[in-house]
Every structure is written in C-alpha cells, then in structure tokens.
Amino acid sequence: MKKLIHEIHKGKNIKKNLLLYRDRVVQTYCEYGVLDLTFGAYTFMEQIVEEQAERAQKEENVIAPVLLALGELAKEDCVYGQVAGAMKKLRQEITDKMNLLTSYADSLICYEYVLNRMELKFLPEEKLTDILYGFEEEQFLLQVKEFLTESKDQSVMQDRVRRLIGQIPVHMTKHKLFEKIGEALTLYQDSDCASLDEFVYMLRTSAMLYKPEKYAGEYAAVEADIKRLQEADYAGLTEEEYKEIVEVLERAAEAVYGLTDFYYSLQKVVNGIYAMSLLFPYVETDSELVREGRSIWKCLAMREYRPEMLIPLEGRIEKCVGTFDYLEPALYEIRDCYKEELGELSLTRFMDDIMKVVNLFSDSLFIDLEHVAGKETADSDYVRQCTERLLQELSLQLSQLSRPVKRAVVGQLLEKMPIIFSNMQELEEYIRVNLFGCQDRAEKAVVMLLLQELMQEEKEWS
Numbered sequence: 001m002k003k004l005i006h007e008i009h010k011g012k013n014i015k016k017n018l019l020l021y022r023d024r025v026v027q028t029y030c031e032y033g034v035l036d037l038t039f040g041a042y043t044f045m046e047q048i049v050e051e052q053a054e055r056a057q058k059e060e061n062v063i064a065p066v067l068l069a070l071g072e073l074a075k076e077d078c079v080y081g082q083v084a085g086a087m088k089k090l091r092q093e094i095t096d097k098m099n100l101l102t103s104y105a106d107s108l109i110c111y112e113y114v115l116n117r118m119e120l121k122f123l124p125e126e127k128l129t130d131i132l133y134g135f136e137e138e139q140f141l142l143q144v145k146e147f148l149t150e151s152k153d154q155s156v157m158q159d160r161v162r163r164l165i166g167q168i169p170v171h172m173t174k175h176k177l178f179e180k181i182g183e184a185l186t187l188y189q190d191s192d193c194a195s196l197d198e199f200v201y202m203l204r205t206s207a208m209l210y211k212p213e214k215y216a217g218e219y220a221a222v223e224a225d226i227k228r229l230q231e232a233d234y235a236g237l238t239e240e241e242y243k244e245i246v247e248v249l250e251r252a253a254e255a256v257y258g259l260t261d262f263y264y265s266l267q268k269v270v271n272g273i274y275a276m277s278l279l280f281p282y283v284e285t286d287s288e289l290v291r292e293g294r295s296i297w298k299c300l301a302m303r304e305y306r307p308e309m310l311i312p313l314e315g316r317i318e319k320c321v322g323t324f325d326y327l328e329p330a331l332y333e334i335r336d337c338y339k340e341e342l343g344e345l346s347l348t349r350f351m352d353d354i355m356k357v358v359n360l361f362s363d364s365l366f367i368d369l370e371h372v373a374g375k376e377t378a379d380s381d382y383v384r385q386c387t388e389r390l391l392q393e394l395s396l397q398l399s400q401l402s403r404p405v406k407r408a409v410v411g412q413l414l415e416k417m418p419i420i421f422s423n424m425q426e427l428e429e430y431i432r433v434n435l436f437g438c439q440d441r442a443e444k445a446v447v448m449l450l451l452q453e454l455m456q457e458e459k460e461w462s
Helices: 002-010 014-051 053-058 060-073 080-116 125-133 137-149 154-167 174-186 193-206 220-231 239-282 288-301 307-313 317-337 339-344 348-360 380-400 403-416 424-436 441-461
Strands: none
Touching: 002 014, 002 317, 014 053, 014 239, 014 288, 014 307, 014 317, 014 339, 014 348, 053 060, 053 239, 060 080, 060 239, 060 288, 080 193, 080 220, 080 239, 080 403, 125 441, 137 154, 137 424, 137 441, 154 403, 154 441, 174 193, 174 380, 174 403, 193 380, 193 403, 220 239, 239 348, 288 307, 317 339, 317 348, 339 348, 380 403, 424 441
16 A cells, blocks of 8 residues: 555556555445444434433434435445435535534623623622632742643644633723734735635634524524523622523523534434445445444444444454555545546546545534635735624624623634734733733632633643
8 A cells, every 4th residue: 555655646657556546445435434434323323312312302303314314325225326415415404503503602602701700709708808819929920831831832832822811801902802803814814715714704603793594593492591691781690690690501501512412423423324325336345344334224223222233343443544544645646636547537526525535534524525625815805805894793793792791702702813922921911910900809819710720620631
C-alpha cells in the first residue's frame, strides 16, 4: 500500500494504480463501515429501548424509516439507490432539527450566564464577605497567569485566555465591541469564504441571532421555557423568583440535551446506512465480515439485540482505522490532480461517492455533503458586507436586551473572538479593572469561584 500511494504521488503507472487504489479503498472503507454502523446501530438500539424509551415513542416517525432502511441494507438484493435517497432526505431533516436545537442551546447558555452571576446575590452579607476574603487578589492573579502560561502549546493558551475572558464581568462599550468584531472579521480577508461564513455563523449563534424556522413550534414546552427566560426581569428578581427561573432553565436544558443526544446518535446510524448504500454497489462479493454485519442488521431492524452479537466483531475496527487514516489523504490528491485519468477510467462518479463516504464517516455528523469549501476567496468587499450585516443585526439585538442579558451576549462574543490582548500586562490590567474592580460583590465572588473551578478542572484533565 505504501508503494502504491508513493507511485500515485509520483504519477507512475497512474491508470493501473488508480484502479488498484479504488479496490483497496472499497475494501477498507467497506470493512470499517460495516463495523462502525453495526456498533453505532446497536448502541442506538440500547439507548432507545433502555434509556430513552419515552422519547423514542415520541420520535417513532424518524426511528421507523431508519430501521426499515437498516433492514433493507441487510438484504443481498437491496436496491441501494433507494436506500441512499431515503437516507439523504432523512439526514437533512435531522440536520434541520439539530439546527433548531442548537439555537435553543445557544439561548440557554446566555441565560445560564446571567443566572450564574446571581447565584450568591441572596446570601447574607457576612457570608459573601467571607468568600471574598478567601481570595487574596494578587495571589489569585498569579495563579491565573500560571494557568495561562503553563502550556507551551499556543493554541491551548489562547483557548484558556478566551474562556477566561468569557467569564470575567464585561465592561465594554458598543463601539469598542463592534471595533473588535470588525478587526476579527478582517483577519479572514483573502481566506476562503466558507471559513468567514462559519465564523460569522458562530458569532450569530452566540448572540442569539440565529433562529431557524424549520420545525419551529415542534418542541412547544422548550420554546415556552425559553420565552419565560426571555421575559424575566433579572434586575428585579426576588429569591423565590430566582429559584423558579433556575428551575425553568434546568428543565429546558435537560430537554434540549436529551433531544440533542437522541438525534446525534440517530444521525450516526443514518450516516452509516447512507455510506454503506454508496459503497456496496462497488463491492463484487460479500466478505465474511459483510455477511456477519448483514445478519446483525437484520436483527437490529426488528429491534432484537443481544450483547453476544458483537463478540465476533470485537477488536477488528482498530486495524481498519489505521489503514483508513493512511489511505484517506491520497484521496484529495487523486481528486484534484488526476481528473482526466479518472474520467478515462470511468471513476469520476466513484470519486464523488467516496468523498461523500469520507464525510459520512467523519466526526462532523452534520457536515454539508454538497458544499465544496475553499473555492471562493473572501475579498475586502465580501468581508465588508459580512461585517456590516452582522453589526446591523447585532446592534438591533443589543438594543432590545436587558442589561444582564446584553452583558451575557457580549461575554459569549468575546469568548469566540481572537485574543484581544497583545501581552500579559494588558490581560492583567483587564482582570484588575473588570474583575477585581467589579462593584457587584456577589457577581465578583461568583466569577472568582467559577475561574477557580475552571483552573482546577483543567489541571485535573491535563
């Protein structure tokens, strides 16, 4: 295989080697796909029967077509084109629902930010004083600096700075914020448009600007809870009202988490079925592994599952992953460099299918299979248009939000943007002014406790 890829890279015996490569790719991806789909479908079946039976009953309209497709895929005379078409359609439906759930989650994150900072608001003054006296500010600042600089990996350090900034009380004018956003978007000039669009999307979701219309109203209870959070007067909440609003947040978060977990697992199965329906037409004879997979799929499609089913498959996926990782980089070189040869060998359709398979097997379960990124460059006009549109939306949004929620949105935006400090001294000054100088003693105490917990968790995981 190493020799094969080396010769393709050098352009040697290219037609012969492209055919050999195709055969090896089909074999490897088919073996990997059978194992990945089988384990994914089995895990999903356990989940909907043992853990989420009530939710599965409500979502039967999406579970049934997936199990039907899995049953069809188990047949040797399966009409793969029909299965692929059904999974393509269902995959888009699930993606649309996940977009809606993501918008819910982004809103809940902002309201959690607000409520977190009120957590100690109703404590007796002496207890609040005890908490603050437990922190020696200069010592705490030293701990923060050590936390930020202990890793030599710049990306880790930058991520930690952003997380830190996202927690510290926000005191920034609208003009200064917009200036920072404009500078951040300018960094994407002359890169591909898709990268800029993705960054703008991330900022829009953080500011609760992204509101998908598809399937809106389907989760009425969650939407009612979010509306309650939107309408709350956070500045005037009594302790009882605060506790009630926290319960609303927790209930909505639990519902969104459960739905997200369900659709995430379901999409993994859909992607697997879709990928195998694209691969199987290129397989001449079923291997023993494929026959074992079909046998298990048939049982799972009828909602039958037993742990012993998986025993013959244990330990086999690791070998596939190694080969998979070795073959995949060459795919992009072949696609881009040998278009003419692929056409002469009638492999153009094969390459289109296999590129979809690669994306379906990736960790990005909801990736757009039809979108080809990186083809258009973001020139200055495109960056300017994106910036103007975003700032116009954001200006209107901020004008309609209460002060506590507005600060939460700004905090989320700052956490997503490139580092706004040129050196450690600037960061230290930011902490002294915005955290140590915070006039709301309850908020100051909460944030210091949050940062202490964040630093401790990072150390435990690193």
